[in-house]
Amino acid sequence: MATIPSVRPLAVNRAEPPAPRLEELADGVYAHVQPDGGWCLNNSGIVVGGGRALVVDTAATERRTVLLRESVAAVAPDEPDVLVNTHHHSDHTFGNSLFGPGTVVVAHRETRTQSAEAGLGLQGLWPGVDWGAVSVRLPTLTFEDALTLHAGDLRVELIHFGPAHSTNDTVAWIPDRGVLFTGDIVMSGVTPYTLMGSVSGSLRVLDELAALRPRVVVPGHGPVGGAELIDANRAYLRWVQGLATESRAAGLTPLEAACEADLGRYADLLDPERLVSNLHRARAEAEGAAPGAPIDVLGSFREMIEYHGGLPGCHA
Secondary structure, eight states, rough: OOOOOOOOOOOOOOOOOOOOOOEETTTTTTEEEOTTOOOOOOOEEEEETTTEEEEEEESSSSHHHHHHHHHHHHHSSSSSSSSEOSSGGGGGGGGGGGSOOSEEEEEEEEHHHHHHHHTTTTHHOTTTTTSOOOOOOOHHHHHHHHSEEEEETEEEEEOOOOOOSSSSEEEETTTTTTTOOOGSBBBBSSSOOOOOOOHHHHHHHHHHHHOOOOOOESSSSSBBBOOOHHHHHHHHHHHHHHHHHHHHHTTOOOHHHHHHHGGGGGGTTTOOTTHHHHHHHHHHHHHHOOOOOOOOOHHHHHHHHHHHHHHOOOOO
């Protein structure tokens, strides 16, 4: 059996990224993009129509949510009526607590359940981050399969998919504008992450998202693009499945396989340590685990730290 390299160069954490930017995607539809898209630097959406505003996802920290609120204020005169959470991960939900009581938080039923269970746990992974005055604010309106919202004449279709990135993924699809907010089902220039979801499920969901034929794809992390982002995520996850099969046959652990892997065309993706977790998920599925079945998240995170050579940087 191969051994994990005893000496791995300590990865140099990236410098403080540029400020977030507001991008107009179509009439009344905007993306609040947080470079560089690494750990806890997610994107949000803003939809404005008929004097109403809807926000898709918040941010991880108080300071990041303040910047998001400034973007909202730049295009909508009033507090948003609705705030949608695409899934329960805290970088997308901690900022819920910093919006006013008149804003209704909407999400899939399981997003509410898992947000309550997760609490403020993410803060323990990066104790050096200034999280600010955030707290857990749960959705008060939940749905099962789909829910249609309206901002004036703009129809916003919330559709539950999964397991993919998580077990409770929701996309926000604006068919009249061809804009798709994918949450973390799709990443852009950032390594996908399926530990709490499914590799096989992600591939199925990505096929279903491609069938919508979106003109603009807003990923959970990284730059906005088009349907090519869906294709890139599919290619990466197929590669992970192949690597999982090969490494399992060779008797390698997921960490050993990740350390030995030639990343090739994926070497430039941010947060490559996620390969360890993706291999854990792919191997579990190959061995019969159901998509979304629980996996040791903290154990996997420790292995990602080992692969990275230290705690990955978080600039939230």
